[in-house]
Amino acid sequence: MTFKATYYPQTGLIKSDRHEAILGKQSKRCLDFFISQAGTVVNKEQLHQSCWGSCGLVVSDSTVRQTLHRLRKTFKELGIVDEVLVTYSRNQYYYSPQYLEIINDSVCCTQVTDSQDMRNILPENTGNVCIKTGDKNIKATGTPSKVLLIFMMFFLAVLTGGVMRMIFLVHPVSYVPYKEVEGIKYHFSAEFSGDRDAYLTQAINLVEYLSLNESPSRFVYVNSGEGNVISLFVCRDPIGGGKGNCQSVIVFKGV
């Protein structure tokens, strides 16, 4: 007898030379039931009872059909073109045992995790397929990595949203050094569009008038000279550096 695929009931792994997959919880339970009933015809009620009823679950017929469809799809992906699960009339099914080799060996999981990306072999994984097996390799590297990946993806989405909002909300400003007068370095906003020399004179007068030149302030930043407002920052340290001891000076002209 030549088997076309190998099935490991303890882990739910099913593989052939062209594909491998880990069966979902329901599919695995149903396949296990079919294997236990190999060679005999089983009916829908038996399937209901063995695959779900034994766990205290009541499901619709469409769930049963869907599970069988998934199993058949898996067999097809494994390259088994013949019908492993044959449907008879009046909702009766027959499992042909000659296609699957059953191996009771939990070591398989290690091989899977070593050789494949779990994301590719979990087409219908319900998240706890391997937990029952007690295989620590699968438990540690399989399902959690998928959950972690999804978590990371959502976290990244949140982060992107936050960063985008900050980009819109927070406006970067920069200053360019202009002149140094009596030990005070005057800077102008990079967006400053007025007559810098004229505003420099005003800024110098202002610093002197407010006696700010007597304090240890050594940096003056001119923000704007447009309209009726002159705005300066008079700082001890470069803006943004040190402790950021700055005084904001706003002059309303000709009120």
Added chain:
Amino acid sequence: MVIKITLCLIFFFLGWFYTPVALKETSGDCISNTILLYNESGRTIISKSRWDMMKGGEQLYHSSVIKDIQEGGDAKNFSVDRTLNVEVDFHRDSLTVDTVKAFRINGPETSDPEYGRYIDPLSELGFTSRIYIFYINGRFLLGFRDLPLSFCQR
């Protein structure tokens, strides 16, 4: 796949809308020193203020000394102390700040005909303005559009 994309979008907008909340919740106390200078014919008014913004940014303490310098050189000083509550409403690129409560501790009322208008406008009940947040070398500045005005000290 569609569910994942939908969830990603939901989480994206969660980040988008939660950022201002997080920003408010994590913003610490902030002190800002401001000098307002009014150049008028016949006199100059200098208002030296200190703003204490409490954590969250919606409660402020304002303390200032207003100096009225007449043309002849005579000067008159008085102080203003107020506590106030503001409401902050975030927009895409800015925020609207409304002064919803203002309590006078010391100094003239805003309605004072001579000095009321020299009291920092933010400390006046009913003040509303679109405020922009600026950033430079790890520091946040607040001000009007393209015009940083206030520097947060810590």
